[in-house]
Amino acid sequence: MIWQISVALIAVAFVVLVIFLIRTLQSAQRSLNQTTETLQEIKQTVNELSTEVKGVVRQANDLTGDLQHKMDQLDPVLESVKNVGEVLTEVTLATKQVSTALFDRMKRAPRVAKRSKQAREVAPAPAAAPAAEAAPALPAGSADKPPGWVKWIDVAASVWQKYRS
Template identity: 55%
Template sequence: MIEISVALIAVAFAVLVIFLIKTLRAATQSLDKTTQTLQEVQKTIDELSYEVKQTIRHANDITVDVQAKMKQIDPVMDSVQNIGEVLSEVTLAAKQVSTTLIDKMKSNKRHVSAPQPSHESAASSAEQRTVQSYATVNNSTGATKPAPSWVKYVDVAAEVWKKFRH
């Protein structure tokens, strides 16, 4: 019986060794394939890293170029801003001068002409008021105003401009 037991143990050990050998060979093949795959991945990563570095260098060059061009455009943008400010000042000055001139004309008109009766107490629209004032000015004597009155208006405008600037 011991001989049979030893024989059975020997057969069982041989079967176990055979299965272990097959398993180890399969594991070896899997590891070889994994190693090969990792080598291919490493090669691909190396190629991609070179391309990524080239792309980053190119992007840096573009950034430097854009920054240089922006620095060149800065004086132009400053000039545009200055022009806008000047135009704003001129517009404001023109409004002030025109308001002063209109007020001056109205005060001169009140002193020169006598009040005329009006058929309507107030004009219903801005267009009607403009037409009425135009008609009033043109229906006077038809003669042009003397030059000295225009000189006064220019003087008033110059004074307003001086006050605005200082």
């Protein structure tokens, strides 16, 4: 009889074990089914996104090409602006040099005039001259020559022309 009870207990335990294994396997199967469904949804979403990403990349490539073309068209304009800036810098420098030279020349001119006036006062007065010679004496050729500062401007202009050509 012990044998029979033991076999019956073993059979009941085996049935209980099988029942728990069946429930565990069913739960695992449901989890795998849900995982499969989720993976299919992800795959579909990735496919949709990949087509959209491809479109965005194509648009970005087109935009980049367009921008490159426009930048190539702007290069000559920017080069011209650069050249104009360099020319203006040169003109400004030349003008500054000419104005400095003129300013220095004008500063020296009163000193030279003062010295020549002092030299005339120191020199003995010539003997009485006829009425025609009594007029104030002008430097020789002063009616024909322009003032000194005009000469400096002409020199500066000719130097500039030679420099530019």
